[in-house]
Amino acid sequence: xxxxxxxxxxxxxxxxxxxxxxxxxxxxxxxxxxxxxxxxxxxxxxxxxxxxxxxxxxxxxxxxxxxxxxxxxxxxxxxxxxxxxxxxxxxxxxxxxxxxxxxxxxxxxxxxxxxxxxxxxxxxxxxxxxxxxxxxxxxxxxxxxxxxxxxxxxxxxxxxxxxxxxxxxxxxxxxxxxxxxxxxxxxxxxxxxxxxx
Numbered sequence: 001x002x003x004x005x006x007x008x009x010x011x012x013x014x015x016x017x018x019x020x021x022x023x024x025x026x027x028x029x030x031x032x033x034x035x036x037x038x039x040x041x042x043x044x045x046x047x048x049x050x051x052x053x054x055x056x057x058x059x060x061x062x063x064x065x066x067x068x069x070x071x072x073x074x075x076x077x078x079x080x081x082x083x084x085x086x087x088x089x090x091x092x093x094x095x096x097x098x099x100x101x102x103x104x105x106x107x108x109x110x111x112x113x114x115x116x117x118x119x120x121x122x123x124x125x126x127x128x129x130x131x132x133x134x135x136x137x138x139x140x141x142x143x144x145x146x147x148x149x150x151x152x153x154x155x156x157x158x159x160x161x162x163x164x165x166x167x168x169x170x171x172x173x174x175x176x177x178x179x180x181x182x183x184x185x186x187x188x189x190x191x192x193x194x195x196x197x
Contacts, residue, residue: 030057030090030105034148036189038094038160041182042128051160051186053118053146055090058105063087067104072168079166080142084121092120092144100124100144112152120144123163127180140165141179146186154191159183 034053040046059067063086070082083103090102104119124144128136141163148158163179 029107030055031194033192033194034189035192036148036158036186039185039187040125040127040162040180043181049095051095052093053090053102053148054093054099055102055105055118057089058107059086059089059103064104064106071166071174076140076165076167083119083143090118092118092124092146094124114150114156116146116148116150118146118148120146123179124160125162127162127184136179138163138179141177145176148186148189150189150191156189158186158189160186 032055034055036051036053037048038051039048067079067082067086071079086103088101088103089105091099092102093099100120100122102118103121105116107114107116120143122143123138123141126138126141143164143166145161145164145166146158147160148156150156161176161178161180161183165177167175167177169175
């Protein structure tokens with residue numbers, strides 16, 4: 001699957017922070033807010049809207065290791081259970097709508113740039129998931145996965161697999177299957193100061 005290959009390469013090479021990663025300790029900057037334009041395309045249509053990520057903290061090491069071990073040792077079903085039992089670390093809001101719980105957040109900092117992976121505990125949207133007979137089945141696509149990259153000024157871009165599933169690749173990495181033919185592009189991504197009301 002084309003999308004799986006693109007995102008797997010990004011997750012394993014660009015952000016080596018899942019199972020088996022040996023990244024240096026990141027500089028935690030949460031709480032923080034990110035705003036981006038989400039641009040989705042299919043063969044028949046295109047749409048865009050505002051996406052907001054409200055990140056209260058990054059996943060603590062114990063919870064991170066629990067989730068990663070569950071995937072490695074028990075596959076996707078155990079991963080889902082461990083993810084959903086993890087505490088909420090933030091929320092994703094698309095177009096001012098319903099917030100989605102982020103239960104996995106990990107960052108890697110290198111040469112002043114940041115790479116962040118976020119996982120929601122349920123799918124955000126099924127792109128191309130119409131209701132006709134030829135529509136791809138939705139079963140199993142039970143999470144959303146975001147990957148964002150930021151420069152030292154807090155600006156950047158990213159991608160979102162709005163409905164996805166993951167599986168171990170056998171080499172300590174993670175394969176990502178996206179329900180959509182192409183991931184949602186996150187453009188004009190900026191970090192905003194976090195202010196409490």
